[in-house]
Amino acid sequence: MDASQFQAAAHAAIHHVTDYYENISDYRVVSNVAPGYLGRLLPTEMPEKGEPWDAIQKDLADKILPGITHWQSPNFLAFFPANSTYAAILGELYCAAFNCPNFNWQCSPASTELETIVLDWLCRLMSLPPCYLSTSSSGGGGVINATASEAIVTVIVAARDRALRALSSSITDDGEKERFTDQMRSKLVALGSDQTHSSTQKGCMITGTKYRSIKVKRDPISQNFTLTASTLRSALEAATAEGLVPFYTTVSLGTTSTCAVDAFAEIAEVAKDYPNLWIHVDAAYAGAALVCPEYQHLIKGVEAFDSFNMNMHKWLLTNIDCSCLFVKERKHLINALSITPSYLRNEFSERGLVTDYRDWQIPLGNRFRSLKVWFVMRTYGAEGLRRHIRNCLAVGTGFYERVKKRPDLFTIFTPPAFGLTVFSVNVDGDLKARNDITKEVYEAVNAHGEIFITSAVVDGTYTIRVVSGNPRAEDRHLARAFDIIVAKTEEANLKRRRAQQIEKEIKVYKWFERACTHGLYRLS
Numbered sequence: 001m002d003a004s005q006f007q008a009a010a011h012a013a014i015h016h017v018t019d020y021y022e023n024i025s026d027y028r029v030v031s032n033v034a035p036g037y038l039g040r041l042l043p044t045e046m047p048e049k050g051e052p053w054d055a056i057q058k059d060l061a062d063k064i065l066p067g068i069t070h071w072q073s074p075n076f077l078a079f080f081p082a083n084s085t086y087a088a089i090l091g092e093l094y095c096a097a098f099n100c101p102n103f104n105w106q107c108s109p110a111s112t113e114l115e116t117i118v119l120d121w122l123c124r125l126m127s128l129p130p131c132y133l134s135t136s137s138s139g140g141g142g143v144i145n146a147t148a149s150e151a152i153v154t155v156i157v158a159a160r161d162r163a164l165r166a167l168s169s170s171i172t173d174d175g176e177k178e179r180f181t182d183q184m185r186s187k188l189v190a191l192g193s194d195q196t197h198s199s200t201q202k203g204c205m206i207t208g209t210k211y212r213s214i215k216v217k218r219d220p221i222s223q224n225f226t227l228t229a230s231t232l233r234s235a236l237e238a239a240t241a242e243g244l245v246p247f248y249t250t251v252s253l254g255t256t257s258t259c260a261v262d263a264f265a266e267i268a269e270v271a272k273d274y275p276n277l278w279i280h281v282d283a284a285y286a287g288a289a290l291v292c293p294e295y296q297h298l299i300k301g302v303e304a305f306d307s308f309n310m311n312m313h314k315w316l317l318t319n320i321d322c323s324c325l326f327v328k329e330r331k332h333l334i335n336a337l338s339i340t341p342s343y344l345r346n347e348f349s350e351r352g353l354v355t356d357y358r359d360w361q362i363p364l365g366n367r368f369r370s371l372k373v374w375f376v377m378r379t380y381g382a383e384g385l386r387r388h389i390r391n392c393l394a395v396g397t398g399f400y401e402r403v404k405k406r407p408d409l410f411t412i413f414t415p416p417a418f419g420l421t422v423f424s425v426n427v428d429g430d431l432k433a434r435n436d437i438t439k440e441v442y443e444a445v446n447a448h449g450e451i452f453i454t455s456a457v458v459d460g461t462y463t464i465r466v467v468s469g470n471p472r473a474e475d476r477h478l479a480r481a482f483d484i485i486v487a488k489t490e491e492a493n494l495k496r497r498r499a500q501q502i503e504k505e506i507k508v509y510k511w512f513e514r515a516c517t518h519g520l521y522r523l524s
Contacts, residue, residue, distance in 0.1 A: 001053070009053040016057065017089065021072065024472070029075045029452040033067045069452070074473040077481055078454040080256075080285040081469030084319035087379035091372025092319060101365040105354035108368070112355055115144055115370035118377060122324060125382055126290035126310075129303035132326040134355075140328045143360040144369045146321035148284035149199035151309040154325065154333070154362055156203040156248055159278030159306070160188060161336035163247035166276050185209070189239050190248040193227040193262070195255040195458075197282055209247070212239060218459065224258055224414045225458060227251060229266030236274060248278045251305070253298060254286025257456035257465070259417035261286070261298055268301035279305040284323070285469075286418045288315035289393075291385050306332075315469040317388060318376045322369050327360075334359045392419050392469045399466055399478040409489050413463045420467040422456070425489055427496070435462035437492055444488040451481045 001009065041063045071082045100108035116134050119142030123132050134141035145151045164181050171177040189210040192200040196213075204211035214235045219226040232249065239246050251262040264281075271279055281302055287310025289295040302308060307327045313320040327333060338359040357366045380388070396419030403410050403423050413422045425438040435457075442455045442464050454465050464485070468478060 024073045027070050028449045029073050030069050031067050074470050074477040075451045077466045077468050078452045080314050082320055083317050085317045087375045088319045088372045091375040095368040095371050100368050103358045103364045104356040111368045118370050118373045127296045131303055131328045138328050139330050141330050142326045143357055145323040145325050148309050148311055148323050151323050151325040152199045153203040153206055155280050155307045156207050158332040158336045159248040162332045163276045187245045188247045189244040191235055192250045195225045196250050197256050200250040224260035226260045227262040229263055229270050233270050246277055250280050250282050253283035254418055257458050258414040258422050259420045265301035268304035271304050281305055281308040283310040285314045289418055292389055318372055388471055395468055395473050395475055395478055398475045402482045422463050422465050424463050438462045440492050441489050
């Protein structure tokens with residue numbers, strides 16, 4: 001493909017993308033292809049000779065698009081959002097064009113320095129404590145990872161290294177220190193509530209450390225499943241009594257199932273008694289709300305914690321991958337992750353004049369992700385980002401109010417949070433009966449295909465989750481979603497009543513049959 005062919009193909013691709021975005025509501029949200037569909041449509045080997053772009057784009061439309069779940073649709077109400085915008089797409093285009101691996105500053109100074117600048121912008125926009133800025137006296141700063149899961153693995157590695165260094169600091173003999181470190185590594189344990197995202201447990205699997213899940217109950221104040229200081233302290237004391245060494249915990253600003261916010265200010269007091277305990281804030285989705293001043297009170301106490309992560313690629317109009325990790329002291333990342341072979345040495349790094357992000361992350365290379373962040377920030381401005389978040393919250397509140405007004409059909413499970421509504425379907429009977437009908441309604445809604453929602457089991461209760469963080473979502477989309485859920489609920493209730501009636505009639509028939517057989521009943 002030469003320059004003129006690229007220009008023609010790019011024009012066609014941009015037109016296709018624009019048309020797709022502007023008409024995305026017309027698509028069925030969830031693909032209904034069967035597993036293995038694509039293998040039956042594509043050849044078993046790559047083409048021997050190159051093909052024209054027209055043929056490739058036609059196959060994209062005819063064969064790939066039917067297998068796409070449309071996350072950018074306003075009818076996508078599942079999981080958490082994964083937004084993209086035209087500004088972010090342009091940033092990704094330039095990132096692909098420059099294609100800089102960026103394993104040190106010299107590879108592309110603009111990439112490294114822009115990443116530092118835009119993350120400081122974001123830190124200030126969210127009103128994170130100054131200790132997370134690149135200019136802080138504590139040596140803080142931010143780095144863009146691919147996902148929040150990668151960020152968690154990264155900080156668990158740093159936390160493990162910091163704890164082992166602290167525990168072995170009094171040992172001077174290298175051999176003895178190595179033996180002691182090996183012994184202590186098997187005793188390290190990370191903690192997280194049972195509402196914490198599974199990435200913490202996976203991070204412990206990767207780093208070879210133990211993990212303990214903390215059972216949390218519904219908090220009487222927040223009415224959500226919040227990790228409190230007393231619950232965390234009890235778990236820390238239990239682990240210590242077991243002969244383990246707590247070294248890490250994840251606290252959440254917006255848990256996955258119900259968007260609960262853990263008790264940061266209280267937990268900050270617990271941290272004082274555990275100096276080797278790394279506390280990481282997982283704010284992957286809900287952290288975006290911090291761009292609005294009315295939500296910034298939620299992070300009181302985070303200055304006592306070691307790291308904070310939020311995903312711009314969820315709710316802040318920037319396409320995946322763009323997970324923003326902030327640390328209070330970068331030295332712990334560098335101590336754990338820095339290796340400098342001869343081929344990476346250069347005078348700027350040697351003199352400590354620059355940041356090399358390879359020392360802040362697990363991969364060697366670092367994509368020019370900051371470019372799309374810069375494009376989005378400049379295109380929307382702080383005002384535009386706040387307007388987007390507030391609009392999503394208003395749309396989410398509208399859905400919650402609709403559910404609340406139908407207590408005959410639904411029960412709100414936890415208070416609305418960050419645009420998320422969690423509820424179950426009402427039915428006469430025990431918890432199992434309620435769980436069964438809620439699951440039935442959930443599956444019927446998704447089988448219908450017009451909207452896509454997800455479910456969660458929390459404290460033994462099967463619930464339906466509906467959340468919209470989409471810039472294209474309007475109240476009418478959520479109103480339609482509510483109507484679909486109501487219709488499927490009424491269908492399930494009717495089906496249940498019919499089944500109960502049939503069961504009752506069968507019982508009467510069997511009683512009548514037995515009565516006739518034993519002469520207890522006869523026609524006269």
